[in-house]
Amino acid sequence: MSEVTSEAGPIGAGIEPAVFSASPKLVILALSIGGFAIGTTEFASMALLPFFADDLGVSEAKAADAISAYALGVVIGAPTLAVLGARVRRRLLLTWLMLAFALFNIMSAFAPNFGSFMAMRFLSGLPHGAYFGVAALVIAAVVPRNKRAAAVSKMFLGLTVATMLGVPLANIMAQTVGWRWSFSVVGLMALITSVSVFLIAPRVPADPDASPLRELGALKNRQVWLTLATGAVGFGGFFAVYTYLASTMTSTMDLPASYVPAILMLVGLGMTVFTMIFGWASDRNQTGAAIFSLCAGAVILLLYPAATGSLWSFVPCVFLLGIVGGISMPLQMRLMDVSKDAQQLASALHHAAFNLANALGPFLAARAIHAGYDFPVSGHVGAALSVAGLLIFGLAIVDWRRNIRCYQG
Numbered sequence: 001m002s003e004v005t006s007e008a009g010p011i012g013a014g015i016e017p018a019v020f021s022a023s024p025k026l027v028i029l030a031l032s033i034g035g036f037a038i039g040t041t042e043f044a045s046m047a048l049l050p051f052f053a054d055d056l057g058v059s060e061a062k063a064a065d066a067i068s069a070y071a072l073g074v075v076i077g078a079p080t081l082a083v084l085g086a087r088v089r090r091r092l093l094l095t096w097l098m099l100a101f102a103l104f105n106i107m108s109a110f111a112p113n114f115g116s117f118m119a120m121r122f123l124s125g126l127p128h129g130a131y132f133g134v135a136a137l138v139i140a141a142v143v144p145r146n147k148r149a150a151a152v153s154k155m156f157l158g159l160t161v162a163t164m165l166g167v168p169l170a171n172i173m174a175q176t177v178g179w180r181w182s183f184s185v186v187g188l189m190a191l192i193t194s195v196s197v198f199l200i201a202p203r204v205p206a207d208p209d210a211s212p213l214r215e216l217g218a219l220k221n222r223q224v225w226l227t228l229a230t231g232a233v234g235f236g237g238f239f240a241v242y243t244y245l246a247s248t249m250t251s252t253m254d255l256p257a258s259y260v261p262a263i264l265m266l267v268g269l270g271m272t273v274f275t276m277i278f279g280w281a282s283d284r285n286q287t288g289a290a291i292f293s294l295c296a297g298a299v300i301l302l303l304y305p306a307a308t309g310s311l312w313s314f315v316p317c318v319f320l321l322g323i324v325g326g327i328s329m330p331l332q333m334r335l336m337d338v339s340k341d342a343q344q345l346a347s348a349l350h351h352a353a354f355n356l357a358n359a360l361g362p363f364l365a366a367r368a369i370h371a372g373y374d375f376p377v378s379g380h381v382g383a384a385l386s387v388a389g390l391l392i393f394g395l396a397i398v399d400w401r402r403n404i405r406c407y408q409g
Contacts, residue, residue: 024139024142024143024151026200027138027139027142027200027201027202028139028151028154028155029196030193030196030197030200030201031094031135031138031139031155031158031193031197031201032154032155032157032158033158033189033192033193033196034094034098034101034131034135034158034189034190034193034197035132035135035155035156035157035158035159035162036158036159036161036162036166036189037101037105037158037162037186037189037190037193038101038128038131038132038158038159038162039158039159039160039161039162039163039166040162040166040167040169040170040182040186040189041070041105041124041183041186042070042128042162043162043163043166043167044162044166044167044170044171044182044186045066045067045070045121048170048171048174048179048182049063049064049066049067051174051175051178051179052066052117052179055179056111056113056114056117057113057114058114062114063114065118066114066117066118066121067121068359069118069119069121069122069125070121070122070124070125070128071125071355071358071359072122072125073121073122073123073124073125073126073128074125074126074128074129074351074352074355075129075352075355075356076125076126077125077126077127077128077129077130078128078129078130078133078348078349078351078352079129079345079348079349079352080126081097081126081127081129081130081348082129082130082133082134082344082345082347082348082349083344083345085130085134085344086344086345089203090134090137090138090201091138091197091198091201091202091203092198093130093134094131094134094135094138094194094197094201095194095197095198095201096194097127097130097131097134098127098131098190098191098193098194098197099190099191099194100123100126100127101124101127101128101131101187101190102187102188102190102191102194103187104120104123104124104126105120105124105183105184105186105187105190106183106184106187107120107123108120108121108124108183109180109181109182109183109184109187110180128351128355129348129349129350129351129352129355130348132156132159132347132348132350132351133344133345133346133347133348133349133350133351134344134347134348135155136152136155136332136336136347137336137343137344137347138201138202139151139152139154139155140152140336141202142202146283147283148283148333149279149280149282149283149286149329149330149332149333150276150279150280150282150283151279152279152329152332152333153275153276153278153279153280153282153329154276154279156275156279156328156329157272157275157276160268160271160272160275160325161268161272162268163264163267163268163271164265164267164268164269164271164272165265165268167264167268168261168264168265170182170185171261173185221338221339221340221346222399223338223339223396223399223400224335224338224339224346224349226392226393226395226396226399227331227334227335227338227393227396228335228349228350228352228353229353229392230290230294230327230331230389230392230393230396231327231328231331231350231353231354231357231389232353232354232356232357232360233357233360233385233388233389233392234293234294234297234327234357234385234386234388234389234390234392234393235324235325235327235328235354235357235361235389236356236357236358236360236361236364236382236385236389237297237298237301237324237361237381237382237383237384237385237386237389238297238321238324238325238357238361238382239357239358239360239361239362240301240361240362240364240365240378240379240381240382240385241301241304241321241361241365241378241379241382242267242321242361243361243362243365243378244362244365244369244375244378245260245263245264245267245318246260246264247375248308248375248376248378249263251374251375252308252374252375252376253308253311253314255311263315263318266315266318266319267318267319267321267322269319269322270318270319270320270321270322270323270325271321271322271325272322273322274322274323274325274326275322275325275326275328275329277326278293278326278327278328278329278330279329281329281330282329282330282333286330286333286334286337287330287334287397289326289329289330290327290330290331290334290393291390291393292326293323293324293326293327293330294327294386294387294389294390294393295386295390296323297321297323297324297326297327297386298383298386298387298390299383300317300320300321300323300324301321301324301379301380301382301383301386302379302380302383303317303379304317304321304376304378304379304382304383305376305377305379305380308376324382324386327389328350328354331350332347332350335347335349335350338400360385361381361382361385364381364385365377365378365381365382368380368381
């Protein structure tokens with residue numbers, strides 16, 4: 001079998017194939033359920049905000065702190081749990097991460113006041129990044145070397161499908177039986193994931209040479225930091241637009257609020273389609289896939305303000321926003337390549353970086369809106385972030401090639 005390479009070296013370098021009896025498809029399915037649960041609770045919190053704000057007796061502006069608390073939990077938990085779990089078998093680590101995620105989401109559903117609810121949202125975010133990071137490594141070990149990105153992209157479908165189905169269903173549930181049931185159902189899905197992973201994931205012994213200190217070695221790797229910065233900045237453009245999508249439709253375009261769920265589902269569909277496409281492309285040309293995502297994404301975001309002039313131009317533009325999300329797959333695989341013996345920490349940090357993007361994009365778009373521009377300006381802000389991400393990625397490529405020349409010389 002020929003080895004697929006990239007600027008960062010062989011795809012999945014350093015990941016030993018796992019020997020196990022379960023079908024790789026079953027492993028991916030089990031891990032995808034966890035992705036669906038995480039994606040639902042992460043994105044649905046925005047749709048549920050008016051409901052839990054009213055029930056817990058706080059303003060919607062104050063209630064938004066619970067969403068920020070979850071994101072903070074992701075940023076803190078991803079590196080911390082990845083390092084602390086360095087010596088733990090990945091199958092057991094994933095099981096415990098999902099059990100913790102289930103517990104804290106169920107406790108969110110029973111929170112008696114806003115203070116305890118916000119604390120549970122922070123704790124719920126802790127396993128998020130570590131779960132996706134470790135799950136990606138497990139999947140990369142159970143498929144052929146030249147199909148790893150495509151296999152990992154299938155696991156991420158759980159996350160993208162959550163934006164398409166999980167979020168609208170959570171909103172419907174909040175309107176009919178109450179918002180607390182949404183978090184309870186997420187907890188139940190997490191429990192199903194933990195049991196499935198425990199039974200199906202490969203029983204591979206932990207690396208005897210693994211240690212927290214070795215994982216921390218990723219923090220001394222310039223390529224890791226440049227790749228993370230590419231995601232944190234380049235993907236921020238998506239969230240700059242996504243955060244104000246509903247406001248753009250109802251305020252700028254004067255569309256009925258009933259259109260919003262359908263458009264949000266369309267965004268999720270685009271994310272799902274392009275996650276698969278970029279997973280396939282990353283197995284063939286990892287660097288080219290990343291560059292195309294950033295370049296094409298910048299163009300789509302730049303055209304977004306003009307596309308809001310008509311529903312006929314708005315719909316395809318919103319669907320194509322999934323191209324911006326396509327950057328996730330090549331960056332995930334690149335981090336596995338460049339991090340050498342510290343793959344667990346680097347892979348988990350990937351998701352912490354994307355949560356920083358979730359904060360950076362809306363923050364910068366808000367500054368432009370507060371300066372007097374209308375909501376569609378978020379597209380121009382997003383395009384600037386994609387271009388900035390492209391420049392950072394270009395710096396990463398130049399730095400990598402220079403290091404290779406120095407090594408060969």
